[in-house]
Amino acid sequence: MKKIVIGVTGSIAAYKVLEVIREFKKRGEEVLCVLTSEATKFVSPLSFSILSGNEVIVDFFKPRETPIHINLANSALILVAPSTYNFIGKVASGIADDPLSCIIAATSTPVVFAPCMDTGMWENPVLQENIKKLKKFGYYFIEPEIGELASLKIGKGRFPEPKFIVEEVYRILNSNKRLKDKKILVTAGRTEEDIDPIRCITNKSSGKMGYALAFEARLQGGDVTLISGPSSVFPPSGIKFVEIRTTKELKKEILSRVSDFDILIMTAAVADYTPMQYSQEKIKEKQLTISFEKTQDILKLAKKKNKKLFTVGFSLELEEHIKRAKEKLKNKCLDVIVSNDVSSLSSPQAQVTLIDKNLKTKTLSLLSKLEVAKKIIALIIARI
Numbered sequence: 001m002k003k004i005v006i007g008v009t010g011s012i013a014a015y016k017v018l019e020v021i022r023e024f025k026k027r028g029e030e031v032l033c034v035l036t037s038e039a040t041k042f043v044s045p046l047s048f049s050i051l052s053g054n055e056v057i058v059d060f061f062k063p064r065e066t067p068i069h070i071n072l073a074n075s076a077l078i079l080v081a082p083s084t085y086n087f088i089g090k091v092a093s094g095i096a097d098d099p100l101s102c103i104i105a106a107t108s109t110p111v112v113f114a115p116c117m118d119t120g121m122w123e124n125p126v127l128q129e130n131i132k133k134l135k136k137f138g139y140y141f142i143e144p145e146i147g148e149l150a151s152l153k154i155g156k157g158r159f160p161e162p163k164f165i166v167e168e169v170y171r172i173l174n175s176n177k178r179l180k181d182k183k184i185l186v187t188a189g190r191t192e193e194d195i196d197p198i199r200c201i202t203n204k205s206s207g208k209m210g211y212a213l214a215f216e217a218r219l220q221g222g223d224v225t226l227i228s229g230p231s232s233v234f235p236p237s238g239i240k241f242v243e244i245r246t247t248k249e250l251k252k253e254i255l256s257r258v259s260d261f262d263i264l265i266m267t268a269a270v271a272d273y274t275p276m277q278y279s280q281e282k283i284k285e286k287q288l289t290i291s292f293e294k295t296q297d298i299l300k301l302a303k304k305k306n307k308k309l310f311t312v313g314f315s316l317e318l319e320e321h322i323k324r325a326k327e328k329l330k331n332k333c334l335d336v337i338v339s340n341d342v343s344s345l346s347s348p349q350a351q352v353t354l355i356d357k358n359l360k361t362k363t364l365s366l367l368s369k370l371e372v373a374k375k376i377i378a379l380i381i382a383r384i
């Protein structure tokens with residue numbers, strides 16, 4: 001049984017979604033409806049609560065044990081049907097000022113929009129740009145049909161048949177299950193190595209790449225655990241989240257879990273060196289020399305502990321990127337290595353080369369880290 005959230009917005013076709021709810025209920029799904037206040041001008045929440053068998057959410061600020069956007073963000077899927085021109089614009093602009101847009105802002109589960117509107121609105125380039133933008137972020141769309149509209153004119157913008165909507169939703173849900181039953185451990189962010197109680201040595205990694213990979217792996221149905229060093233990125237919902245700070249803590253968390261996992265994606269920028277001495281007092285010397293020793297190769301240790309583990313490593317070099325990445329791939333017995341460019345550090349974008357076990361190499365153009373994550377996950381799916 002899946003929990004499906006159906007968001008209804010202020011379209012003339014809002015009544016048609018009652019049939020969509022019935023179709024889901026017939027298939028044994030749990031349905032929860034969220035109506036925008038404009039939707040309630042077209043349909044009564046009463047019909048939605050009777051057909052769904054659940055309370056209908058309209059009021060954002062009604063006192064509840066858990067805020068509604070946190071509670072519903074973990075559903076199997078969010079379907080916005082019908083979806084207005086206005087609502088698509090809101091989500092594309094990052095506005096979250098009603099329960100439905102806020103649930104969408106907080107979720108990492110698939111979101112499907114079924115737009116319905118007058119042809120003029122559908123063809124408006126502003127809407128088309130918004131849809132393009134949302135698709136890029138991984139949102140799904142069920143295209144409206146060409147047919148008779150509320151104005152009695154014929155054109156594109158008609159709400160599709162409820163049965164078609166339901167079939168499309170299942171198709172999308174199933175396409176998201178390519179990592180179903182896979183346990184995936186993702187590491188992200190940087191580690192910090194202490195020098196004294198106040199200072200540490202670290203690197204410039206932001207964690208963005210690892211968080212994007214955790215998001216994408218979860219979207220593909222994976223059971224994801226994200227172990228993260230210090231990072232200002234907000235973890236995606238629906239995953240297990242473990243915070244670490246030092247390389248030692250990272251090693252402990254990985255090695256204590258790794259036997260149970262199928263895939264390890266190691267994006268964390270682990271310190272290669274750690275100070276050989278730690279001062280209990282704040283260091284005050286005028287000149288300071290610190291000796292460092294090499295840290296252990298956690299990826300190698302993890303592979304040793306779980307020989308079946310599918311391992312993905314990252315490499316960042318200033319010279320001979322590909323040659324050195326290939327050497328690391330072999331030395332660490334990795335299944336895939338991602339050769340990163342130094343410009344990707346802390347950036348929302350990355351330019352990477354993907355290399356698999358057979359040394360098959362693919363250099364990608366400069367993409368957002370979410371797009372890069374999609375390509376990496378697609379390669380993992382193709383190789384496992």
Ligand SMILES: Cc1cc2nc3c(=O)[nH]c(=O)nc-3n(C[C@H](O)[C@H](O)[C@H](O)COP(=O)(O)O)c2cc1C
Nearest residue numbers: 009010011012013036038039084085086087116117
């Ligand atoms: C009678 C009537 C029918 C409407 N039908 C649609 C529609 O089918 N699609 C659409 O995008 N907007 C439609 N609108 C405009 C939306 O209701 C309006 O943009 C509203 O602010 C949407 O609010 P919401 O997106 O928060 O639900 C209609 C408005 C009226 C008065």
